[in-house]
Amino acid sequence: QGGVFLARYAIYLSTIAMSSPECAQQLCQDVVILRTAVWSLSSVGGEFCRQLAEGQLVTYLLTELVGLDDSRVHLSETLDLRMFLLTSATSILYNCARVQPIRPHFRHNEVSTLLMRHILDDDDVTIVRDVILTLAHISDNKDGSKIDTPSVREEVIQDFLATLVKSRKEISPEYSQKEMLLGLTYLAQNDENREKISKQKGVGLLERVL
Secondary structure, eight states, X not given: OHHHHHHHHHHHHHHHHXXXXXXXXXXXXXXXXHHHHHHHHHTTOHHHHHHHHHTTHHHHHHHHHHHXXXXXXXXXXXXXXXXXXXXXXXXXXXXXXXXXXXXXXXXXXXXHHHHGGGGGGOSOHHHHHHHHHHHHHHHOOTTOOOOOOOOOOHHHHHHHHHHHHHHHXXXXXXSOHHHHHHHHHHHTTSHHHHHHHHHTXXXXXXXXXX
């Protein structure tokens, strides 16, 4: 149950750090060290991610993504911490969403999951990529429930196609060819995204891959 303990302690520490600018300054290093450990271990998936979900970390991080926007003033002097929290949160959620038994934890937080979409306007395409893949995994289930596919900017489509090309040449446990195809399939459910994929000559690439 080490993952449950880590999840609860990470929630405790992050909650205090976000309570005021003074706490953010004092606890910044501790938050980064602990969150980095959870982030790294979550990439292993499986049982550890299940324990993180049991420790309510998935629910907390979905809420934190919204809170980071609201706390922009509080964290104005610690902008690096805010970006770290955003990057690590979206990546941990993505790692957890890859584990089939955990997906109900996302679907039971439908409102919070939909609020993840405000991250899609972020300048960092890696963050956006993780959010899209998280939504794609949540939507990829056997009970027939789907999450509406949002329209994304062309830069995001370019990133997915470029990462797909890269995944054909390099073996990656994270952004594999299968992962990127899942993401593009999810994106293509939106009419505007399909037009952008076609405009970027993505149809031919997908045909070659498939």
